Amino acid sequence: MAARPPGPQIELTAVDKAYAGQVVLANAELTVRRGESVAVLGRSGSGKSTLLKLIGGLDTPDRGAILHGGRDLGAMSDDERTRFRRQNLGFVFQFFNLIPTLTVTENVGLPLALNGYAAGAAETRIAGLLADLGLHAVNARYPEELSGGEQQRVAIARALAHSPTLILADEPTGNLDYETAAQVLSLLSATCKASMTTLLVATHSLEVAKNADRVLTIRGARLEETPL
Numbered sequence: 001m002a003a004r005p006p007g008p009q010i011e012l013t014a015v016d017k018a019y020a021g022q023v024v025l026a027n028a029e030l031t032v033r034r035g036e037s038v039a040v041l042g043r044s045g046s047g048k049s050t051l052l053k054l055i056g057g058l059d060t061p062d063r064g065a066i067l068h069g070g071r072d073l074g075a076m077s078d079d080e081r082t083r084f085r086r087q088n089l090g091f092v093f094q095f096f097n098l099i100p101t102l103t104v105t106e107n108v109g110l111p112l113a114l115n116g117y118a119a120g121a122a123e124t125r126i127a128g129l130l131a132d133l134g135l136h137a138v139n140a141r142y143p144e145e146l147s148g149g150e151q152q153r154v155a156i157a158r159a160l161a162h163s164p165t166l167i168l169a170d171e172p173t174g175n176l177d178y179e180t181a182a183q184v185l186s187l188l189s190a191t192c193k194a195s196m197t198t199l200l201v202a203t204h205s206l207e208v209a210k211n212a213d214r215v216l217t218i219r220g221a222r223l224e225e226t227p228l
């Protein structure tokens with residue numbers, strides 16, 4: 001399991017990002033403490049996914065630094081960044097991104113296999129997650145045999161499997177009905193809180209924001225703290 005050094009989990013200093021001359025983020029500054037849950041609001045196209053991709057090391061800033069537990073993403077080689085992501089981060093997306101040819105158990109076990117967990121430890125971990133997320137009864141099914149809410153719970157279990165320090169969730173309930181979305185979200189935030197996992201959620205929903213410790217808004221390329 002990854003070491004968890006003290007200090008802020010995420011630090012952004014003077015981050016700029018533009019695509020083809022269009023400024024998406026200008027001088028973004030952010031500090032997130034370990035275990036905090038933060039919602040990122042903003043209109044469509046405001047830069048929420050961009051911010052998550054930068055923090056997740058899936059894209060690089062034009063200027064500025066992004067640190068995870070004091071480690072600078074920009075100072076890592078591509079291989080180091082890939083390994084860092086695999087060991088420390090969990091991703092949840094709007095369309096679940098489950099592997100259709102793998103069962104629920106196999107999907108949830110994927111990050112454990114990639115991180116070289118022993119079979120016995122992986123089995124125990126998977127069983128615990130399936131129980132926590134109410135998925136025990138569907139463990140042998142394939143994604144297409146699940147409801148949207150169940151699929152998203154599998155995606156959450158998979159994101160948490162390898163005990164990442166940070167979950168990046170991009171519109172994790174955008175594809176679910178209101179009630180299911182609310183259930184999935186409270187489960188996501190409760191599970192993260194229980195394991196001191198930092199959670200960053202991009203969303204259009206004020207409901208999501210209510211679940212979070214802090215709310216950020218991106219407006220006109222500015223990342224601002226929004227009072228709750």
Ligand SMILES: Nc1ncnc2c1ncn2[C@@H]1O[C@H](COP(=O)(O)OP(=O)(O)OP(=O)(O)O)[C@@H](O)[C@H]1O
Nearest residue numbers: 019020022024042043044045046047048049050051
């Ligand atoms: N790879 C890319 N190449 C060019 N432009 C991009 C790229 N990714 C994003 N953009 C542009 O950057 C802006 C911000 O996009 P982003 O996806 O971050 O917005 P968002 O807030 O997540 O929107 P939504 O709520 O619709 O998901 C948009 O204008 C988008 O078209």
Ligand SMILES: [Mg+2]
Nearest residue numbers: 048049050170
């Ligand atoms: Mg987006």
